[in-house]
Amino acid sequence: MIALTGKQHIALMIGKKLSFLQLLTHQKGCKVAKRSKSPAQIKAEIQRLNSELAQAEAREGERIGALAVKSGLHEINCSDADFIKAFKEIAARFRSAHEKSEQTA
Structure with missing residues (x-):
């Protein structure tokens, strides 16, 4: 492997079209902290998950209802x-x- 100077390394990374932040963190070996979600994003995710839960419960209700009919409970x-x-x-x-x-x- 060829040893690169700092400027050569930066030029190589720019050639890969990395953003400045990616370039900076890559050169220093740093990891960027994940941005926290905004309250609106969290509320939207909760709403999506509640909808997904309601759909799953409805499917399970239909499945159990069909089993009840098959067993003669109706x-x-x-x-x-x-x-x-x-x-x-x-x-x-x-x-x-x-x-x-x-x-x-």
């Missing part, structure tokens, strides 16, 4: 409160089984 005459209670029991059963499997892994 034919049972039961109050919403009873269904919610039963669903919570099922969720607790699967959570405890999942936690047990993670402990043995």
Whole structure:
């Protein structure tokens, strides 16, 4: 490898069309700190993520609803409160089984 003088090194970097900041940090081996996001950018990201979450929850709701229909739950005459209670029991059963499997892994 050929040793370059400071001016030659700068000329080479300029030939690569680097910005002044890139040139400066590259020459000194510095890393530029990432700019923090503005409150507006953070709010926009939160809004986008909330929308994404709502869509994911809707897809899961449709999937679980389809499974409920396949299992015949739609034919049972039961109050919403009873269904919610039963669903919570099922969720607790699967959570405890999942936690047990993670402990043995």
